[in-house]
Amino acid sequence: MASELRVNTLKDAAGNNSIATSFVAGGSAKAWINFDGTGTPAARDSLNHASITDNGTGDYTLALTSSMGNVNYACSGNNYGSVTVAANSRQFGSKTKATGSLRTAAGYDSTTVGGLTSYDSAGNDIHFMGDLA
């Protein structure tokens, strides 16, 4: 039978390791996505993720199933694969944040080209932390 528990604080049975339930909710990731950005972008695994839009090379919009409460959420990420460069260095960028979506950029730092070069990354890992609507 489904049940609902309303409580402000959690402790272990010995009464130690107290944590407020607000920390449980606030400290949990509200969305995370592992997706392949090559060809037609596709999620491998995710939480609270609805769709991916391909806006161009290394440029993706990730839509959420349940929106965030505001645009002040934190997102972090990492991407890898598809390109071999001297430093093997790749970066993740946040281009446009909305409550229901995030436009992201994948690129690598090149020792020869200089600056960041956009590319379609085979692996993209992105986390969302913040408040749900």
Next chain:
Amino acid sequence: MASLLKVDALTGVTTAGSISVTGEGNSTTTNLQQGLAKVWHHYNQSGTLATVDSFNVSSATDNGTGQTTTVYTNVLANDKYVVSGSHNLPSGNTASWLTGYDNSANFKTGQVTCSTFNAGSGRVDATKAMMSIHGSLA
């Protein structure tokens, strides 16, 4: 009324590994287990590799300059989890920096190898390197 629950384990009723939590906006719910970080690791790569603090980490291996493998105590369910991180600016480096997952071949259910880079010059050892993982536990 304030309330306090003392318990050592939380398990879903309908599905053991799925508990719904109401979000901050008081309407939308999120999945407790899926939202929890499954691994986090703060380590110092300078000299002998040392773990500063961690969760669900059994060991770490120094694979060379700026290249560290983090091994989990409890493995992930698959290799489709997400990992990200950051690190401080090592002494003597002046450009931007980042932590990146190093090579898809090292993305395993029981471990991942991350690298720390100085932009434009390659891998460097950082004194404060940090990474976290979200995904499903086995």
